Amino acid sequence: MQIAVDVMGGDNAPACNIRGIHQALTDFPHIRKFLLVGDSEIIKRELDHIEPSMDESRLELVHASQTITMTDPSSTALRQKKDSSITVAAGLLKNNQADALVSAGHTGAAVAATVVKTRTLEGIERPGIAAVMPTSTGSSFLVLDVGANVDCKPIHLAQYALLGEAYSRYILRTPEPRVGVLSFGGEDQKGNDLTKNAFKLLKQMPINFIGNIEGHDLFTNDIDVVVCDGFVGNVMLKACESLARTMTQILKNRMRKSPVRMAGAFLSKNAFRELKELTDHEEYGGAPLLGINGNCIIAHGSSTPKAVRNAIRVAAEMVENRVNEHILAKVSSIDWQQLATD
Incomplete structure (x- = not known):
C-alpha cells in the first residue's frame, strides 16, 4: 500500500x-x-x-x-x-x-x-465530504455532504446515502446503518423541495431509511448516516465546532473560579480527557471524500x-x-432512471 x-x-x-x-x-x-x-x-x-x-x-x-x-x-x-x-x-x-x-x-x-x-x-454524479460526529452514548454517526457541493439535487442526496451507508458499514463497523435526511420536521411532508423529493427516492432504495431527522436527533444515537446538501452540512459542522470550543472555554473559566471547583476538575480529569477524545477532530483524522x-x-x-x-x-x-468496491456494487444494483420516474 x-x-x-x-x-x-x-x-x-x-x-x-x-x-x-x-x-x-x-x-x-x-x-x-x-x-x-x-x-x-x-x-x-x-x-x-x-x-x-x-x-x-x-x-x-x-x-x-x-x-x-x-x-x-x-x-x-x-x-x-x-x-x-x-x-x-x-x-x-x-x-x-x-x-x-x-x-x-x-x-x-x-x-x-x-x-x-x-x-x-x-x-x-457528485462526490460528498463526510464528517464523523460523536453521540451522547460514545458512538458516532456520519454527516454528508459537509462542503463539496452547496447546491444539490434529490438524486445527489440519494447517492450520498449509499456513499455514507458503505462507509458507516465497512469503516465505522455499523451492521445495519440507519439513514435519514436532515430536515426541520420528522413527518414525511416536512422540509423543502430538495429534502421532500430526496425522501421519495430514499424510501424506495435498498437501505435502512428511517425518514427525516431533526437537529435535536443528531447526537442521540438514533441515526448512523445523515444526508444533506453541502451548504447545510458545512454550516452545521462549523457551528458544532464553534459550540464545542465555546463550551470548553466556558467550563474552564468556571472551574478556575474557586479552589473547590479546581479540585473537582482534577478528580474528574479522566472524564474530561474522554470527552475531549470524543469531540476532538484530531482523533477522527479527517473527512473522507466519498x-x-x-x-x-x-x-x-x-x-x-x-x-x-x-x-x-x-x-x-x-x-x-475496499469501500469503493462496496459502493459500486450497491450503485450498480439500482435502476436510477426507473427510481426517478416512480
Missing part, C-alpha cells in the same frame, strides 16, 4: 504533516511507502530536523513546485497553479501510483483536483501531527476495506 500526502497543504505545513508521517511510519508498518508531495528542498530540510530520523526506504519525495494556499480562490487556483502539490498528488491517485491521498490543504482545491484527475465512481474513483481523506486545515497520523490511518482503512 502506498499513501500520498500533500505535504504543503494546511495551516501548519509542512512541519506538522511530516511529523504526522513520522508517527504513521512507526504505527502502521503495513503501509509500504509514503509519497511526500511538495517542494522537495523544503521537505528535505524539514526531514533533517526530525528526531529520530525516519526510515527513508519507506519514503519517496515527489516534487511539486507550487502550493495552493487557503486564501487562493477555488475557481482559479488549479488553472493558475498546475504544478501544485494537491494537483500532483491527485495525479498519483489517478495513475494508481498511490492507493490513497491525504491532504490538510484547501478543501475546494482538494475536491476539484481529485474529481478532475480521478473522476467519480461509475454511476455517481464518490471519487480513489481514496481521499481531507484533514482539518489546522491539523496537528496526531491528526495527520490519524488521517493516514483512515485512508489506509478505506483501502483495506
